Amino acid sequence: MKAAVYSAADKAPGVFLHIKDVPRPKPKDGHVLLKVLACGVCRTDLHIAEGDLPPLQDELIPGHQIVGKIGEGGTVDLPMGTRVGVSWMGGVDGTCWYCQHGMENLCDQPTFTGYSVNGGYAEYVLVRADFTYPLPDEMDDVHVAPLLCAGIIGFRSLRVAGIQPGERVGLFGFGSSASLAIAILQSWKCEVYVATRGESHRKMAESLGATWVGDEDVKPPVPLDRAVTFAPSGKVVLAALTSLRKGGVVAINAIHLDQMPAFDYDTLLWGERQIRSVANMNRQDARDFLKLAHELKIKPQATVFSLDEANQALLAVKEETDQGSAVIVP
């Protein structure tokens, strides 16, 4: 089958992935083989392709926002032909301290789709059956793919931030994930304050009905109850922290930050403000978010790339050239 492959040893300048023929994965107990219909491109894929995240194997097929059709390994619950989604969490051990405490997102031996195992930048992918989510017919392949990580983890960020209905919530950075989160916040009747760099991102926030939109370094006009940061930048975390009321919470939706600058505890954190990180997602987050997205008819903007154009897709994410999300359709 055709796949876009990252090679730790073979890195040419400007080329993230090599398009080549690889063996189709063999069916395995507890797994289903999916024919990939679409795979969203996430910033994490870029972190992997650029080596920001340490490689876990010599060769890897990235991609963890997979929409696919079950081709082999179907069961009574998941019959052949079922269209399912797959996200970043591709499996957990189910027995560690975290799994037994309702925190499978922090599992000691997790499987990360498109990172610790091969992902969806390919014609076929083998995934654990109990980490797939059947998709309603109304959600089409290309537009549901970006929901599978950006959407789910964005949703989890709102949960980690502890957002209550009606609160004032800041979104710092306004890419794919934030543009999905805003719809959820609106359904929770929250006031949404968006601080982001880039005129196009600000325009998008305005068009999606944000209460207030400003530049990344402009303080929102009122103290915020909660904030979520989406940019991989420690400075943005500080900007979010500066905007909080006493007792407020900032949740960091990023798997990688450039660095946290030193900051003044007395003025920024004292007053029982809190900084929380968001790590991965659990299956209930995925189910709850996909159900909500279906009800709210959340439909992200998407730009389609072929598998041969996987490098262009990653470049588009890196340079933020497209509004909305890049999606690979093999």
Add this chain to the structure above:
Amino acid sequence: MSQKMKVAVVEQFGKPLVFQEWDIPTPGPGQILVKTEACGVCHTDVHAAHGDWPVKPALPFIPGHEAIGRVVALGTGVTAVKEGDRVGVPWLYSACGHCEYCLSAWETVCAEAQFGGYTKNGGFAEYLLADPNYVAHVPPGLAATEAAPLICAGITTYKGIKVTEAKPGEWIAISGIGGLGHLAIQYAKAMGLHVCAIDIDDGKLAHAKRLGADLVINAKAGDAAAAVKKGTGGGAHGVLITAPSLAAFKQDVSMTRKCGTCVLVGLPPGEFPAPLFDMVMNCITIRGSLVGTREDMAEALAFAAESKVKADIELQPLSSINLILERLEHGDVASRVVLDFASR
């Protein structure tokens, strides 16, 4: 000064209220005088006038705990409000401010709490005294007659929904679509919840639909708990029982989702047997909820100021109070009756 005011007084429990002229009270230190513009009539007023509850008010007293009016005089030391402010004088008339409950934002269960229209004279009068630290602040743009039912019926349902801990996108079942239930539907929708309304009256259920209920179930048509479980995919995450019926209590506990919470705000006389098997097997919480705190009050009124919640009201003059109480006793009030002091 011969400053007099018209009042409706309970002189004897179980007897009609008596209309009298009293001296307008003078606010003492830390008190304010409020000129009544409107006062809602609550079923609790019937219980108060009948002396139904274990702790009875001292006779004679003026009922009414949904009073809205303007501040017209301040006692010494008052800074929390100023003359001309529109305030509400609610059931939670005052609290001590320093016990363990007051310090943890549960002033509603303060042992020293005073109750409007019960241990303190209430709003069935042209003027009343109030504690400026515990009055509701009515947002501009909200009419007195519209605000009145919200400071008891509104806040009670709003707080009840909050303590179910149902989150946006989850299901809440609201049992009883009367004076409380019709507000509960609106609050729940405004809070982003999916709403299942349950009643035994098709007319009320049609109204529930108009107010935004996603699912309506007539409890007379069969097993309501089973219908809720089917319609919500396993039961409601939160259940709010406003129906003053013990039969409803039992049925409504059974429609609670596993690990869900069923909240009681109604006070029908008597006790109901808890369905222990269901409760234990499904880890269901049953909890009571009493009105709400000052923060809850501000939030409950803010929803109305943003036009997300509006009470169905019937305006009546103070002179009709005995007839209204009689109608409440017989379940003959479709919405919330509000005494309108502008019409005389």
